[in-house]
Amino acid sequence: MAMAKAKTKPNPYQAQEDALRAKQRELLDSFERDKAAGNHQNDDGIQDLADKAASAYSKELNFSLSDTERNLLMQIEEAFVRIKNDAYAICTNCGAVIGEKRLHAVPWTPFCIDCQELQEKGLL
Ligand SMILES: [Zn+2]
Secondary structure: OOHHHOOOOOOOOHHHHHHHHHHHHHHHHHHHHHHHHHOOOOOOHHHHHHHHHOOOOOHHHHHHOOHHHHHHHHHHHHHHHHHHOOOOOEOOOOOOEOOHHHHHHOOOOOOOHHHHHHHHOOOO
16 A cells, blocks of 8 residues: 555554545535535535534434434444554454454454354344
8 A cells, every 4th residue: 555654653454544535535425415415505514424424323313314324323433443553453342353354355344253243143
């Protein structure tokens, strides 16, 4: 990843971080569109919202996003925190390393594939 060299220390998960940001933006954009449809337009809304999104717990977001979208935003946010804390790519449940393929497909996942299955079965 040649792009991000200048400012920050090398990030081994730059690709995932980019993917996370893109996904976050996508979710927030659709939220913003819904909001714009019902409200007046607000140019600085998106940036402002990205900060807020920051906390996907904001009331407004909670109100407008579906559960799935909201969960996803929270998972994305938590993934950013894990990247920052050098805890990314480590299953938050069992501590196993999450495979690169899986991170590529689901960059916000907090679980390894085994724990994900447990969680889907409601066993976690
Ligand atoms: Zn696990």
